[in-house]
Amino acid sequence: MQMNYPIWHPVTQMKQLGVPPKVVRGEGSYLELEDGRRVIDGISSWWVNLHGHCHPKIVQAIHEQAQRLEHVIFAGFTHDPALELAQTLTSSLPGELNKVFFSDCGSTATEIALKLALQFWSNREEKGRRSFIAFEGGYHGDTFGAMAVASENVFNRPFKELCFRTDLVAYPSIEPGESILLKEQQTLDRIDELLRRSPQAYAAVIVEPLIQGAGGMKVARPIFFQRLEALVRSHGVLLIFDEVMTGFGRTGELFACLKAGVEPDLVALSKGISGGFLPLAATVCRDRIYEAFYSEEVGKGFYHSHSYMANPLACAAANASWELLVEDPQRFRGMEQRHLERCQELESHPYVRASRVCGTLAAFELESSAPSGYLNPIGPRLTQLLLDRGVFLRPMGEVAYLLPPYCITDEQLDQVYAALLESLTELFRS
Numbered sequence: 001m002q003m004n005y006p007i008w009h010p011v012t013q014m015k016q017l018g019v020p021p022k023v024v025r026g027e028g029s030y031l032e033l034e035d036g037r038r039v040i041d042g043i044s045s046w047w048v049n050l051h052g053h054c055h056p057k058i059v060q061a062i063h064e065q066a067q068r069l070e071h072v073i074f075a076g077f078t079h080d081p082a083l084e085l086a087q088t089l090t091s092s093l094p095g096e097l098n099k100v101f102f103s104d105c106g107s108t109a110t111e112i113a114l115k116l117a118l119q120f121w122s123n124r125e126e127k128g129r130r131s132f133i134a135f136e137g138g139y140h141g142d143t144f145g146a147m148a149v150a151s152e153n154v155f156n157r158p159f160k161e162l163c164f165r166t167d168l169v170a171y172p173s174i175e176p177g178e179s180i181l182l183k184e185q186q187t188l189d190r191i192d193e194l195l196r197r198s199p200q201a202y203a204a205v206i207v208e209p210l211i212q213g214a215g216g217m218k219v220a221r222p223i224f225f226q227r228l229e230a231l232v233r234s235h236g237v238l239l240i241f242d243e244v245m246t247g248f249g250r251t252g253e254l255f256a257c258l259k260a261g262v263e264p265d266l267v268a269l270s271k272g273i274s275g276g277f278l279p280l281a282a283t284v285c286r287d288r289i290y291e292a293f294y295s296e297e298v299g300k301g302f303y304h305s306h307s308y309m310a311n312p313l314a315c316a317a318a319n320a321s322w323e324l325l326v327e328d329p330q331r332f333r334g335m336e337q338r339h340l341e342r343c344q345e346l347e348s349h350p351y352v353r354a355s356r357v358c359g360t361l362a363a364f365e366l367e368s369s370a371p372s373g374y375l376n377p378i379g380p381r382l383t384q385l386l387l388d389r390g391v392f393l394r395p396m397g398e399v400a401y402l403l404p405p406y407c408i409t410d411e412q413l414d415q416v417y418a419a420l421l422e423s424l425t426e427l428f429r430s
């Protein structure tokens with residue numbers, strides 16, 4: 001037992017972790033550790049940091065907002081930072097995605113999307129629609145609803161029997177040696193079969209568009225999501241896009257739904273929303289969802305809240321982050337090309353089984369004799385070897401990936417690739 005260390009860290013066996021290194025500063029792509037080392041944050045601190053650490057423009061926006069209004073109850077009041085952010089989101093997302101419900105993390109954003117979908121149908125007197133279709137390997141968060149719409153994994157295993165039942169279909173990810181057309185068709189056929197067999201049973205289909213994040217950085221094609229949208233619409237079921245990871249430029253476009261050319265009914269956003277400064281999330285829905293709650297009947301409203309929802313400081317950070325995002329879109333649009341220019345050597349490395357690049361993401365699946373998945377011991381060993389070379393990555397089991405902040409320079413990106421190559425070689429030599 002670590003008697004003197006009072007903190008319990010996430011997704012870790014504390015007995016293995018020990019006391020982690022202390023970070024004392026952040027600046028641009030760098031984190032500075034207590035012992036003076038500077039390491040490149042190659043995964044944007046769990047995918048949230050878009051423009052580098054402590055970006056002065058966001059620091060300034062939070063400072064100014066804190067002097068005016070730090071927080072206010074959001075039941076019965078509104079404020080400018082939230083209004084500006086809602087206007088930005090609704091005018092940037094496609095078509096009728098016009099209403100924003102705020103919360104504070106990705107799990108609540110998806111949980112709210114699921115609850116809105118369920119109540120949408122019950123408000124419309126279609127009370128039988130209580131089920132979801134979701135994707136194997138998907139991850140939507142750690143609250144109970146979010147856990148329920150995922151396949152059994154290390155995150156939800158101790159609780160799975162308490163979760164509501166969900167029908168799972170295969171995520172049609174691009175894999176070497178497999179026919180993508182066949183995979184996509186099989187998944188669409190399976191969804192069609194489920195929806196035909198029980199036409200009144202499903203509330204919605206929930207999916208991570210283009211990139212399945214925590215499930216191992218799997219990449220699927222835009223055309224699949226267009227066909228999925230058409231299928232789901234033909235059965236009159238709702239479509240939920242979990243863009244908690246893919247939003248705000250990660251796929252090379254502002255949102256994955258724009259890149260895929262799809263207009264879902266509900267979109268969950270978080271992670272990059274505040275540029276990585278403060279916890280914030282948003283669930284954006286189409287007018288027709290909102291209209292099903294807008295009623296003379298009080299009980300048809302959405303009785304859901306979080307104490308810190310639409311926190312003005314977080315919204316001010318998000319508005320400043322958005323300005324940085326759109327003032328130079330090449331920073332996220334151009335990242336795919338920068339990855340492609342650098343990843344050949346890794347791709348042909350004897351221990352790299354598969355690789356994929358999508359927007360700002362580059363992922364490398366490593367050869368491993370241990371069972372594949374989050375608990376594969378390669379991950380922590382690689383993290384250590386990389387830290388020794390001034391780079392922080394946190395592989396998910398045998399999948400090492402880069403998801404850098406958009407400010408990363410060419411030299412820094414070169415360093416990350418070189419460190420990964422060297423660490424891999426050392427790992428497999430030992």
Ligand SMILES: *Cc1c(COP(=O)(O)O)cnc(C)c1O
Pocket residue numbers: 105106107108110139140141142208213214242243244245246270271
């Ligand atoms: C991270 C993530 C979540 C959960 O977000 P938290 O802020 O960690 O609760 C949900 N969905 C996806 C796709 C994610 O990547």
